[in-house]
Amino acid sequence: MGKEKLANHLHQLQNESKNLFVPYIMAGDGGLDKLEQNIQFLQNCGVAAIEVGVPFSDPVADGPTIQNAGKRSLENGTTLTAVLQKLELFKAKRTVPIIVMTYINLIYKYGVSRFAKSCVQAGIDGLIIPDLPIEEEKLVTDVLNQQSIALIRLVALTSSKDRIKMLANRSEGFLYAVTVTGTTGERTAYEKKVKTYLYQLKQQSPVPVLAGFGISTSEQAIELASYCDGVIVGSKIVDLFHQGKTAEIKQLIQTSI
Numbered sequence: 001m002g003k004e005k006l007a008n009h010l011h012q013l014q015n016e017s018k019n020l021f022v023p024y025i026m027a028g029d030g031g032l033d034k035l036e037q038n039i040q041f042l043q044n045c046g047v048a049a050i051e052v053g054v055p056f057s058d059p060v061a062d063g064p065t066i067q068n069a070g071k072r073s074l075e076n077g078t079t080l081t082a083v084l085q086k087l088e089l090f091k092a093k094r095t096v097p098i099i100v101m102t103y104i105n106l107i108y109k110y111g112v113s114r115f116a117k118s119c120v121q122a123g124i125d126g127l128i129i130p131d132l133p134i135e136e137e138k139l140v141t142d143v144l145n146q147q148s149i150a151l152i153r154l155v156a157l158t159s160s161k162d163r164i165k166m167l168a169n170r171s172e173g174f175l176y177a178v179t180v181t182g183t184t185g186e187r188t189a190y191e192k193k194v195k196t197y198l199y200q201l202k203q204q205s206p207v208p209v210l211a212g213f214g215i216s217t218s219e220q221a222i223e224l225a226s227y228c229d230g231v232i233v234g235s236k237i238v239d240l241f242h243q244g245k246t247a248e249i250k251q252l253i254q255t256s257i
């Protein structure tokens with residue numbers, strides 16, 4: 001199977017002619033015991049994969065909603081070790097791929113090869129490391145290449161043509177197309193160039209292209225997914241879970257796919 005597992009899973013879902021929907025949740029927000037329950041709930045809503053965030057003290061890419069969720073989670077005592085152990089405990093019950101989002105500092109402190117092994121044990125399919133630039137990624141790729149974990153690359157609206165080409169060709173699992181300039185969080189409008197940007201990425205990428213950042217309604221999700229393969233929704237989902245509004249989460253997902 002190897003690293004192709006995640007991309008293959010997503011391609012297969014697309015054969016059933018669906019927009020791919022990937023929610024982001026913050027591990028440990030509301031207590032780490034909620035993680036299994038929330039993942040199971042999202043699975044039942046028909047998501048393509050789930051992005052699980054590990055809280056970090058200096059989350060440079062995160063906007064206020066996710067920063068606050070991270071703070072709550074850290075106050076609950078959540079650590080990378082605890083998240084990995086928890087994910088391992090219920091891996092047999094999962095039906096959708098898990099992607100872990102964590103900053104490089106935490107991986108480095110944990111130990112890169114130890115981390116890769118723990119990810120395999122925990123049944124993690126992919127990783128997003130937002131502060132690891134392509135120039136530095138050898139730090140983890142030498143080790144990850146020996147494991148069946150996909151390293152998802154992010155492209156930005158401001159990335160040069162050459163950089164986009166390189167990232168699209170290297171990305172594993174899917175290509176994360178950041179659709180705003182700035183941090184995570186809900187937005188009401190998109191820059192005009194987003195459409196052509198997504199369309200061009202789609203032409204270049206051998207793996208599915210998912211748009212993320214600023215998406216909070218099914219209208220936005222459907223519109224953006226029409227230029228690529230699907231969307232990632234973070235802040236809105238984090239907010240709704242925090243407020244206990246799970247019926248709204250279900251509705252958002254089911255009207256977006």
Ligand SMILES: O=P(O)(O)OC[C@@H](O)[C@@H](O)c1c[nH]c2ccccc12
Pocket residue numbers: 024051053061062066101128130183184185186212213214215232233234235236
């Ligand atoms: O919250 P938003 O605007 O819906 O964006 C998704 C995002 O939250 C999630 O993918 C994410 C959370 N933290 C990140 C850091 C970098 C890249 C991506 C992320």
